[in-house]
Amino acid sequence: MYAIPFLDLPPLRGASGTLRLPGSKSISNRVLLLAALAAGTTELRGLLDSDDTRVMLAALRTLGCGVESDGETCRVEGLGGRLRVHEAALFLGNAGTAMRPLAATLAVLAATQGGRFELAGVPRMHERPIADLVDALRPLGCTVEDLGTPGYPPLRVSGAAGGRLHLDAPIRVRGDVSSQFLTALLLALPLVADAQDVVVEVDGPLISQPYIAITLNLLARFGIAVAHEGWQRFTIPRGSRYASPGTLHVEGDASSASYFVALGALAAGGGAPLRIEGVGLDSIQGDIAFVDAARAMGAQVDGGPGWLAVRRGRWPLAAITRDCTDIPDAAMTLAVMALYADGPTRLTGIASWRVKETDRIAAMAAELRKVGATVVEGPDFIEIAPPASSVHWRSAAIATYDDHRMAMCLSLAAFNPLAGARCALRILDPGCVAKTFPDYFETLLGVASADPADVPVITIDGPTASGKGTLAAAVAAALGYALLDSGALYRATALAATWDGIDPDDEPALALAAATLDLRFGQGGEAGRTWLRGREVTEDLRAEATGLLASRVSALPAVRQALHGLQLAFRRAPGLVADGRDMGTVVFPDAALKVFLTASAAERAARRHKQLISKGISANLDGLRQDLEARDARDRQRTVAPLVPAKDALELDNSQLSIEQSVQQVLGWWQERGPLAAVAAPSC
Numbered sequence: 246m247y248a249i250p251f252l253d254l255p256p257l258r259g260a261s262g263t264l265r266l267p268g269s270k271s272i273s274n275r276v277l278l279l280a281a282l283a284a285g286t287t288e289l290r291g292l293l294d295s296d297d298t299r300v301m302l303a304a305l306r307t308l309g310c311g312v313e314s315d316g317e318t319c320r321v322e323g324l325g326g327r328l329r330v331h332e333a334a335l336f337l338g339n340a341g342t343a344m345r346p347l348a349a350t351l352a353v354l355a356a357t358q359g360g361r362f363e364l365a366g367v368p369r370m371h372e373r374p375i376a377d378l379v380d381a382l383r384p385l386g387c388t389v390e391d392l393g394t395p396g397y398p399p400l401r402v403s404g405a406a407g408g409r410l411h412l413d414a415p416i417r418v419r420g421d422v423s424s425q426f427l428t429a430l431l432l433a434l435p436l437v438a439d440a441q442d443v444v445v446e447v448d449g450p451l452i453s454q455p456y457i458a459i460t461l462n463l464l465a466r467f468g469i470a471v472a473h474e475g476w477q478r479f480t481i482p483r484g485s486r487y488a489s490p491g492t493l494h495v496e497g498d499a500s501s502a503s504y505f506v507a508l509g510a511l512a513a514g515g516g517a518p519l520r521i522e523g524v525g526l527d528s529i530q531g532d533i534a535f536v537d538a539a540r541a542m543g544a545q546v547d548g549g550p551g552w553l554a555v556r557r558g559r560w561p562l563a564a565i566t567r568d569c570t571d572i573p574d575a576a577m578t579l580a581v582m583a584l585y586a587d588g589p590t591r592l593t594g595i596a597s598w599r600v601k602e603t604d605r606i607a608a609m610a611a612e613l614r615k616v617g618a619t620v621v622e623g624p625d626f627i628e629i630a631p632p633a634s635s636v637h638w639r640s641a642a643i644a645t646y647d648d649h650r651m652a653m654c655l656s657l658a659a660f661n662p663l664a665g666a667r668c669a670l671r672i673l674d675p676g677c678v679a680k681t682f683p684d685y686f687e688t689l690l691g692v693a694s695a696d697p698a699d700v701p702v703i704t705i706d707g708p709t710a711s712g713k714g715t716l717a718a719a720v721a722a723a724l725g726y727a728l729l730d731s732g733a734l735y736r737a738t739a740l741a742a743t744w745d746g747i748d749p750d751d752e753p754a755l756a757l758a759a760a761t762l763d764l765r766f767g768q769g770g771e772a773g774r775t776w777l778r779g780r781e782v783t784e785d786l787r788a789e790a791t792g793l794l795a796s797r798v799s800a801l802p803a804v805r806q807a808l809h810g811l812q813l814a815f816r817r818a819p820g821l822v823a824d825g826r827d828m829g830t831v832v833f834p835d836a837a838l839k840v841f842l843t844a845s846a847a848e849r850a851a852r853r854h855k856q857l858i859s860k861g862i863s864a865n866l867d868g869l870r871q872d873l874e875a876r877d878a879r880d881r882q883r884t885v886a887p888l889v890p891a892k893d894a895l896e897l898d899n900s901q902l903s904i905e906q907s908v909q910q911v912l913g914w915w916q917e918r919g920p921l922a923a924v925a926a927p928s929c
């Protein structure tokens with residue numbers, strides 16, 4: 246996950262391969278609540294692990310449910326419809342799928358079993374309406390108090406043990422602002438439908454009906470057969486009791502699939518389709534209907550149970566006009582596909598966008614305009630005309646409004662080379678995707694391809710002990726870029742040569758060892774660790790003997806040549822920070838920023854001295870300094886890959902700087918020289 250202030254995406258051109266979707270948010274939070282209310286233990290497989298499910302899990306734990314998770318399977322020991330905890334304050338973040346059903350459930354349980362519960366969220370949650378649900382609960386006899394603005398969370402629900410609810414008359418709820426209010430009632434009311442049928446009637450139109458279908462489908466799996474007439478009148482049968490289905494598999498998220506269906510339609514041209522695993526055409530999620538909309542725009546989609554395969558069909562995409570009431574979330578993806586269409590696309594029936602994580606109509610209009618589209622917005626529609634021609638595309642810094650879908654959707658604008666442009670895109674606060682798809686950008690970049698020339702590179706070079714490795718790692722982390730520690734490749738070659746007993750002067754044999762290095766650098770939780778031929782060598786690579794031999798083998802032209810291609814392969818989207826001797830001069834001469842890091846020999850000697858002492862190794866400061874000076878002289882004079890700054894390198898003397906100050910200096914240069922420096926300019 247990219248927990249950084251911004252992520253710069255280079256222009257992207259293609260997509261291929263296979264990806265797996267995270268679990269469905271809508272299904273995950275519903276089944277978590279159902280499992281918590283049922284009697285017995287439920288094993289949930291494929292559950293989404295995201296902000297929205299974490300707040301639900303935390304709430305259920307607070308309510309006394311036993312919840313255990315091993316990453317693959319989540320085991321929920323249900324309450325069997327009986328409150329274990331009668332007083333609690335729950336924080337539900339910005340998860341509507343937690344707030345609404347928990348409010349209804351706890352209101353009903355408190356009114357009959359006694360209790361007092363407060364439900365709150367982030368400030369945006371307190372701007373998201375809940376009045377329609379409260380208005381349905383109060384006539385039943387539930388006590389619901391507004392703790393802030395009436396009609397919005399935070400709320401308090403309370404009641405005394407032995408209370409009775411008025412269940413004789415149909416319970417009426419509006420369904421035109423959010424279908425989650427009806428879902429909330431349908432999940433809560435089976436708890437009190439022991440003695441009589443309970444009827445819920447929708448007042449006026451119902452939006453997002455497919456989400457109600459998910460609710461009914463999942464209720465059925467937990468033993469509650471709700472009948473409905475025309476999606477307007479729902480009957481929960483008398484004697485309903487939640488029963489655990491034992492094990493339940495959560496489908497991949499169909500809304501999340503929409504980004505990759507769109508990606509396939511844009512960028513999986515020619516060869517193999519983009520394969521999406523976790524959700525198929527048989528999905529119970531309404532957003533699977535997005536596939537039809539994408540087909541209407543030109544996507545070629547095949548699918549089976551649990552998989553989809555998408556290719557580009559028509560190009561440019563066909564502009565469409567569509568009522569999106571049935572796919573409110575996935576419809577956002579159509580708005581971005583519209584950038585690649587042959588005319589204006591008009592999406593209607595999207596008034597609910599205004600009350601989601603942000604006002605999505607306003608947000609979408611503002612951000613699509615930034616990349617060059619012409620957008621008209623209305624209370625319940627949006628119309629997007631693509632940039633008039635390739636020169637009308639703009640590089641832009643995309644604001645994401647703490648809305649995961651804004652970040653995911655707008656990332657697709659980085660494929661503008663397919664429309665003849667070549668604009669980089671800055672996604673602000675990319676970590677907001679954690680709401681439903683924490684690894685979205687890693688997944689996207691795992692299947693997307695860029696022209697290497699478009700992938701920005703920062704090179705960092707400098708004399709030994711200047712701190713270039715530390716600086717490079719910190720800059721890479723700050724930008725979300727890959728890191729190439731080229732010295733590690735020479736060290737690994739030296740280690741492999743030692744293992745194989747290769748003579749240090751046998752250049753061809755060493756070059757072969759370099760060309761066939763089976764080296765793996767750890768990613769994510771394993772970052773900083775390295776494996777050679779499947780064996781961890783993190784420590785061995787740093788050993789003094791390895792360094793000495795690396796210094797010898799790195800002076801051999803055939804070895805340098807053998808490692809050249811391997812080093813180039815590190816240049817992958819979103820970008821690369823490469824540290825080492827010839828990164829800016831030989832391997833990446835077109836790097837957008839080249840830093841030559843120096844520090845006085847005295848300062849470097851002092852740093853190394855401190856480092857050695859902290860490891861319990863005795864060292865002599867003067868001796869270290871003389872060693873460094875001698876090594877500098879040797880390094881500068883050697884004929885193969887001498888230590889010289891690239892002509893266009895910026896020198897950074899960090900003798901007086903902290904690591905943080907050096908990082909900030911390099912990031913400052915990057916703002917001025919990197920591909921997004923163009924954001925300040927009128928066009929890219």
Ligand code: DC
Binds near residue numbers: 792
């Ligand atoms: O940076 P380091 O100590 O890990 O590098 C190991 C050796 O490899 C060192 O002698 C410098 C050399 N080297 C090189 O010649 N070219 C590079 N791009 C990186 C390192």
